[in-house]
Amino acid sequence: MRLLSKITWLAFLLPLVIACGEMEQPPIISQTPASLVSPPSTITLTGEDPEEVIVFSVSPADFGTEMDVTYILQMDRPGNNFANPVDLGSSTNTTIEVDAVELNGRAISKGIIGGESGPMEFRVRSVPGRTLSALVGEPVSITVATFADAEVLRNLFLVGEATARGWDNNNNNPPLFRDPENEDLYVYTGFFNAGGFKVLEVLGQWQPQYGTNDGSTIAVNPGGGSDPDVFNVPSNGYYTFTFDLSTNTFNLEPLEAETITFTTVGIIGSGTAEGWDASTAMTALQFDGHIWNITATLSDGEMKFRANDAWDVNWGSNTEISGIGTQDGPNIPVSAGTYNIWFNSLDGRYILIEN
Incomplete structure (x- = not known):
């Protein structure tokens, strides 16, 4: 009786297995991201017209069905794989207008010296109006010629065996804290390991690089020169590191005060x-x-x-x-x-x- 029951179940399931094997798979809908159309090789920013906009044309994205799409133009420095892109502008059609003054400031904050030219990577991110994943187009390298009178505050970051990220120069490295009244004065109070560290100006780039060659004054390689030696921490502990570019001096003092830790x-x-x-x-x-x-x-x-x-x-x-x-x-x-x-x-x- 038990054998007959098993045979009966097998006879019942066999057509289902065969039928499932013959089921047609749903078609794969191809999708195409938007990309820049005929991008210029160079964008020249002059700052002469504060109302100037730079117009970018993009190809329409194809999500395989009709829907509203928002196109976002993004920029990042070359070689960063858009780890920290900036959104320059957006549009619900294939024309994106970007404020020239803002583009100038963004390019400088990404590493181009004001008044000079350098490459930046641009791409288009297409965000659908329905619950589908956004599409990202291929990056395009464009040289951006900046003007120099944009006020961009310098940010400085720690790198080295004495610091949180070791010698990884692009791992959300802790910054020095810039003084609100003196933009050349930076202070960092915190824990350091025994060993050396340096200060970088742009994450992911080794220059400009700051250190010391004599143990008392700041030395810098702005790019193309010789890298300075490290700032040295004698032993593990809490220190206050004062870094003053207006006097070209630094100081590393042990912290004597009690440290209080918060849960959140x-x-x-x-x-x-x-x-x-x-x-x-x-x-x-x-x-x-x-x-x-x-x-x-x-x-x-x-x-x-x-x-x-x-x-x-x-x-x-x-x-x-x-x-x-x-x-x-x-x-x-x-x-x-x-x-x-x-x-x-x-x-x-x-x-x-x-x-």
Whole structure:
């Protein structure tokens, strides 16, 4: 009886197996990303007309069916594989207008010296109006000739065995905190391993590179010269590193004050994703739990830093891009944009680096 039952089940399943084998597979719908149409070999920016726009034409993306598409023009420095692209402009048609002054500032922030030319990579990101994945077109290299009077603040980053990322020069390296009143003065208070480190100006590039050759003054290789020697940390511990390009001097002093560690630190305010209702959590470095980081899109408004999702410990200041937050200080003004935000809970220093 048991054998007959098994045979009966086999007879029942066999047609289903055969039928399944004969089922037609759904057709694969091909998709084609948008790309730049006849891109120029050089974009020359002069700054003579503050209302000037640069017009880019793109080919339409094909998602295999009709739908609305938003085209976003992105730019990044060559060789970075668009790890940190900037969005220059967007459109729901195949013509994208980019503000020339903004393009100039973005190109300079990506490493082109103001008043000089250099290559940048551009691509088109096509975002569908339905629940489909965005398509990204092939990158195109275009030389951008910049003008020099754009005010771009210099950012500086740590690299070396004494620091959090070791000798990896493109791993979201912690920045030095720029003084809000003196753009040539930088301060970093935190943990260092014994060993050497240097300071870089552009992540992913080894020049401009700062170090010291005599142990007391700053030396730099701006590019094409000889790299300086390292700044030396004598032993593991907390230090304050002061780096002053106005006097070309630096100082590395052991930190004697007690260090307080917080469970969480976050950003909060009208310019943040959660408004004043809740903190958006930052991430502490494993190397040093007092250095906090988040990449966030802000809107025009205000924000503060606070610990442990409560107001008992909070930091604020009145300077926008960088500053020194104090307990119950004023709200920090912020402008719309996407930023890599760093905060130091040891001394309240913060810096916002636009992506």
